[in-house]
Amino acid sequence: MTIRHTGLPAAATNTGMTNTGIPAQRAVARARTRERARSRRRARLLRDLRERAGRSPRALTFAAGDVVVVSGLPGAGKSTLMARAAEGRAVDSQDTRERWEARLPRFLPYALYRPLARLAHYAGLRRALRTGAGVIVHDCGTQSWVRGWLARDARRRGAAMHLILLDVDPATARAGQRDRGRGVSPYAFARHRRAVARLVRTAEAGTLPPGCASVTLLDRDAADALRKIAFRD
Incomplete structure (x- = not known):
């Protein structure tokens, strides 16, 4: 008008x-x-950085002490992005799994010691949060209680939790799993697809997922262009 x-x-x-x-x-x-x-x-x-034709930012910066959660399908490129851009601030469950695999006999299936590896991951995450410094956390999308825990911890410290969401199609994610030589079962992948699709739909509707102060949507090109996830001093 x-x-x-x-x-x-x-x-x-x-x-x-x-x-x-x-x-x-x-x-x-x-x-x-x-x-x-x-x-x-x-x-x-x-922040919707999808379909930017190479014009997406090279860095994302958050306030000191904030928590940044990187989520997406298995094989979407979460661990690759964190290893490249997190600058030592990453807490990645994949790193914990690899440390356990290196110490245990190769014939032992991961499913046998997965609960212990996850406990070790959460213990390491708790230690990182207690420092009060900014931290970047790997999230599989299906563990909403973990995001709730991170959001509550951030609020108690006067900080905020932010979500970086990799919106990658299932075929690309499956190819990523094959490239790394490690996949998930069809049942588990279907659970991940539902959880991540729900997060994407929520963000696209203009509603933040519970506990999130912001959401950044990335496609594969935007994730590949991102070189730094940092915190202001």
């Missing part, structure tokens, strides 16, 4: 005459101000 200010009508120049148009104009102006404020908040909270 466009309002043109052309001066007071002739009738309004009479003493004691009330111009009923002014309150309406003020109400419209206030509504437009609120809508601009909501638009600015949405722009800060949701």
Whole structure:
């Protein structure tokens, strides 16, 4: 709606005459101000860097002490992105798994000691959070309770939790699993697909997932272009 200010009508120049148009104009102006404020908040909270044709940013920066969660399908490139861009701030469950695999006999299936490896991962994550420094955390998408824990811990410290979400199609993610020589079962992959699709839909609808202060959506090209995830001192 466009309002043109052309001066007071002739009738309004009479003493004691009330111009009923002014309150309406003020109400419209206030509504437009609120809508601009909501638009600015949405722009800060949701960054969609998909389909940028190589023009996506090379760095993402967050406040000191914040928690950044990197989520997406298995094989989407989460660990690769964190290894390249996290600058020593990463807590990746894949690293914990590889350390356990290196210590145990190769014939032991991972499913046998997976609960212990996960406990070790969460213990390491807890230690990292207790330092109060910014941390970047690997998330498989299906463990919503982990994001809830991270969000509560961040709030207690006066910090915030942010989500970086890799929106990669299932075929590309499957190819990524083959490239690394490690895949997940069809049942587990279907669970991941549902969980990640739910997160993407929530963000695309303009609603932040519970506990998130911001969401950044990346496709594979944007993830490949990203070189640094950093925290302001």
